[in-house]
Amino acid sequence: MTVRHRVGRLLAGLLAVATVVGAAGCGADDQALPDHRIPADPPRPVGMRDPAVVPSAATNSPGSCNPRASLRPTGPLPPPRQMPARTAMARIVQRGRLVVGVDQNSYQFGFRDPLTGELAGFDIDIAREIARGLFGDPDRIQFRAISSADRIRVVKDGTVDMVVRTMTMNCERWQEVSFSTEYFTAGQRILVTRGSGIESIAQLRGKKVCAADGSTSIRNIAAAGTVPVSVVNWTDCLVLLQQNQVVAVSTDDSILAGLAAQDPNTQVVGPRFSDEPYGIAISKASPELVRFVNAVLEKIRADGTWTRIYNRWLRSLGPAPAPPKAQYRD
Amino acid sequence: MGLHGSAVSAVSGRPVVPPSRPRAVLHRVTAPLRHTPGRLTAIMAAVVALGVLFGATALVGVRQRAALVRGVTVRSGELLVAAQNLYRALSDADATAASAFLSNGLEPPELRARYQQDLADAAAALTVVSAATDGRSIAAVARITARLPVYSGLIETARSYNRQGLPLGVAYLQEASGLMREELLPAAQELYAAASAELDAARDRAAGFPWVATLFGLTTLGALGLAQVYLTRRTNRLLNVGLLVSTGAAVLLLGWLIASAVAAAVYLKASRDDGSAQMNLLAEARIAGLQARADEALTLVARGNGAAFEQHYVVVMQRLAGADGDGGLLGEALAAASDQPTRQAVEEAIAQCRAWITAHRQVRALDDRGEFNEAVRATVGPGDRTTAAIFSRLDEALAQAITHNGQRFEREATSAGRALTGADVGFVALTVLVLAGAVVGMQRRIMEYR
Numbered sequence: 122m123t124v125r126h127r128v129g130r131l132l133a134g135l136l137a138v139a140t141v142v143g144a145a146g147c148g149a150d151d152q153a154l155p156d157h158r159i160p161a162d163p164p165r166p167v168g169m170r171d172p173a174v175v176p177s178a179a180t181n182s183p184g185s186c187n188p189r190a191s192l193r194p195t196g197p198l199p200p201p202r203q204m205p206a207r208t209a210m211a212r213i214v215q216r217g218r219l220v221v222g223v224d225q226n227s228y229q230f231g232f233r234d235p236l237t238g239e240l241a242g243f244d245i246d247i248a249r250e251i252a253r254g255l256f257g258d259p260d261r262i263q264f265r266a267i268s269s270a271d272r273i274r275v276v277k278d279g280t281v282d283m284v285v286r287t288m289t290m291n292c293e294r295w296q297e298v299s300f301s302t303e304y305f306t307a308g309q310r311i312l313v314t315r316g317s318g319i320e321s322i323a324q325l326r327g328k329k330v331c332a333a334d335g336s337t338s339i340r341n342i343a344a345a346g347t348v349p350v351s352v353v354n355w356t357d358c359l360v361l362l363q364q365n366q367v368v369a370v371s372t373d374d375s376i377l378a379g380l381a382a383q384d385p386n387t388q389v390v391g392p393r394f395s396d397e398p399y400g401i402a403i404s405k406a407s408p409e410l411v412r413f414v415n416a417v418l419e420k421i422r423a424d425g426t427w428t429r430i431y432n433r434w435l436r437s438l439g440p441a442p443a444p445p446k447a448q449y450r451d
Numbered sequence: 452m453g454l455h456g457s458a459v460s461a462v463s464g465r466p467v468v469p470p471s472r473p474r475a476v477l478h479r480v481t482a483p484l485r486h487t488p489g490r491l492t493a494i495m496a497a498v499v500a501l502g503v504l505f506g507a508t509a510l511v512g513v514r515q516r517a518a519l520v521r522g523v524t525v526r527s528g529e530l531l532v533a534a535q536n537l538y539r540a541l542s543d544a545d546a547t548a549a550s551a552f553l554s555n556g557l558e559p560p561e562l563r564a565r566y567q568q569d570l571a572d573a574a575a576a577l578t579v580v581s582a583a584t585d586g587r588s589i590a591a592v593a594r595i596t597a598r599l600p601v602y603s604g605l606i607e608t609a610r611s612y613n614r615q616g617l618p619l620g621v622a623y624l625q626e627a628s629g630l631m632r633e634e635l636l637p638a639a640q641e642l643y644a645a646a647s648a649e650l651d652a653a654r655d656r657a658a659g660f661p662w663v664a665t666l667f668g669l670t671t672l673g674a675l676g677l678a679q680v681y682l683t684r685r686t687n688r689l690l691n692v693g694l695l696v697s698t699g700a701a702v703l704l705l706g707w708l709i710a711s712a713v714a715a716a717v718y719l720k721a722s723r724d725d726g727s728a729q730m731n732l733l734a735e736a737r738i739a740g741l742q743a744r745a746d747e748a749l750t751l752v753a754r755g756n757g758a759a760f761e762q763h764y765v766v767v768m769q770r771l772a773g774a775d776g777d778g779g780l781l782g783e784a785l786a787a788a789s790d791q792p793t794r795q796a797v798e799e800a801i802a803q804c805r806a807w808i809t810a811h812r813q814v815r816a817l818d819d820r821g822e823f824n825e826a827v828r829a830t831v832g833p834g835d836r837t838t839a840a841i842f843s844r845l846d847e848a849l850a851q852a853i854t855h856n857g858q859r860f861e862r863e864a865t866s867a868g869r870a871l872t873g874a875d876v877g878f879v880a881l882t883v884l885v886l887a888g889a890v891v892g893m894q895r896r897i898m899e900y901r
Contacts, residue, residue, distance in 0.1 A: 159597035167629035225754045228618050236616045238555050238824045266755045266821035356622035383617045
């Protein structure tokens with residue numbers, strides 16, 4: 122045990138300590154930078170469900186009625202403002218305006234023109250023709266924007282004179298309200314991107330297809346073997362189609378027409394695979410008003426007004442077909 | 452070397468060690484202590500050692516505390532403000548973008564400018580927050596950084612569709628708002644909570660009591676007292692001037708140490724109670740107001756499909772103002788308001804909030820009746836009775852109160868720092884006095900024995 126040995130050992134020890142301290146000191150600078158990968162998922166519309174909940178099959182029995190058959194008009198239209206006494210029409214004329222429940226959210230059928238804030242669309246123009254029949258003035262009309270669920274209630278409780286709101290006539294609804302003759306024939310079709318090569322629902326097997334939450338359209342596309350994706354509003358489906366989150370949108374062509382009109386890169390294709398006759402809902406207590414409205418519809422079918430309105434709003438569905446034929450039950 | 456060497460050889464060489472050996476070593480080491488001068492020297496050494504420890508811990512402690520207090524004001528306080536700005540700017544962007552959609556197609560230029568300012572503010576605040584954020588919150592920063600451009604992209608898409616008069620614009624606006632509410636705002640809230648927790652932690656550290664230095668101070672005083680007693684007994688002299696000076700300096704040092712720490716802690720507590728705590732409450736209220744404003748606009752913009760937004764409005768409004776308009780966050784803020792300007796601003800906010808609730812009911816009644824254009828006029832139309840005008844007065848009142856309490860926070864935190872001013876220099880001077888007094892006082896007595 123010599124002095125030199127001890128000094129050597131001491132130096133070695135100091136060196137070891139210095140190394141440890143040095144390493145500790147450097148630690149802060151050597152720290153790895155944070156690593157965070159964010160998935161580049163496209164954003165999702167609020168309330169989107171993928172896959173959608175498929176509603177259970179409808180419980181309403183088809184019934185033994187013809188939902189298209191309405192009440193026959195009594196003779197020609199009376200001149201404007203000269204309605205038979207003690208009828209619903211006379212009361213409306215006396216009030217000075219027709220009150221109609223409409224949609225404000227269905228582009229091309231009933232919607233707020235964002236530029237003016239006014240309601241416009243196919244349904245709105247049809248309603249204006251009825252006001253023209255009553256008053257000789259299509260502007261003698263007050264619109265009430267109503268939700269789909271409120272359509273029957275507002276007719277029954279007299280909040281509105283009638284509802285013109287993409288409403289399918291069926292036997293179940295005939296129990297609650299009366300309908301005019303058919304003024305538009307809708308059916309479920311598909312909306313796809315132009316040039317996608319898709320022509321029918323059969324080509325969408327296993328692919329994502331969008332429809333609104335809780336709609337019967339979901340049931341139809343699920344039955345066709347597609348993967349249904351649901352959203353709250355129909356326009357959200359077009360957002361998903363534009364963002365490549367779905368391959369197609371499928372519902373009534375009346376709604377698809379409104380979507381196609383907003384994006385020239387999309388088109389409505391394929392045959393109709395459901396039948397939805399649209400009618401104007403009127404209180405069961407006013408059969409004379411139903412007959413009057415049917416007379417107005419006869420007139421606009423015959424004089425080309427119906428075709429003019431169709432071409433104004435629904436050009437994206439192709440050239441105007443012949444107006445739906447009136448069917449009567451009496 | 453001899454002592455050590457023989458010990459080694461005793462361990463390694465001969466196993467039999469005489470039992471008297473260690474005691475002999477102890478005897479030799481303690482030999483000087485059996486005589487008064489040796490004892491005096493030992494006492495002096497002990498007093499000096501304790502004094503040095505006392506002075507050093509006090510000095511290091513006060514410097515650390517000053518750094519922590521500075522951290523509270525310039526780092527944690529600024530971080531909290533940045534996190535709050537981020538959260539507010541994002542909420543404001545959501546509300547402003549939705550309001551701009553109410554004005555049929557062509558949005559008012561001032562709303563567009565406000566939206567752009569919000570994005571710029573958010574980006575600036577995000578830069579500060581991400582520079583200051585540690586490992587735990589980095590995920591939230593990354594989420595905002597990744598999603599903010601996606602959000603603004605959706606808003607621009609919505610805007611161009613809206614200018615073409617297409618309802619598709621509303622769908623994009625709603626998707627953007629959903630992204631904001633489901634991803635961006637929760638991340639911003641997380642960052643805000645983290646910044647708030649960091650401020651509290653920094654404040655607690657800076658307001659801690661100097662236990663170690665106080666313990667050494669008391670021990671030093673005790674040792675000085677014992678030395679005094681010993682000297683009085685040995686030399687029959689009642690007072691030793693050196694030790695008196697030393698004791699006085701030690702008492703001063705201890706007093707200053709405790710007083711400065713307590714003062715700093717009191718100011719720091721005030722910076723929370725009269726500053727940041729109220730600021731937090733007010734900021735939360737302001738953000739709730741912005742969300743309710745966004746909900747109101749989104750409900751109208753949804754054109755009859757906005758029930759979900761109206762439900763959210765009801766929930767947020769309940770949180771902001773309680774069930775009857777004077778509870779909720781605003782009620783809490785009023786109860787916590789600790790000065791007149793804050794109370795006045797919160798009272799103004801509560802009054803505006805009540806007016807808003809009434810005006811909102813009218814807007815809903817109009818919209819539910821299908822009178823959309825009238826509902827929009829009651830929301831963003833001209834005049835000072837629209838919900839937009841009422842909301843901006845509410846927002847203004849809260850913004851004022853937040854600024855005011857931010858200033859109070861800064862004032863109190865700065866006072867906390869000022870309570871420590873000069874302490875380091877003073878502590879060094881007093882420590883020198885403690886040591887010098889003890890050495891001089893005792894050295895003189897020791898000399899008398901030579």
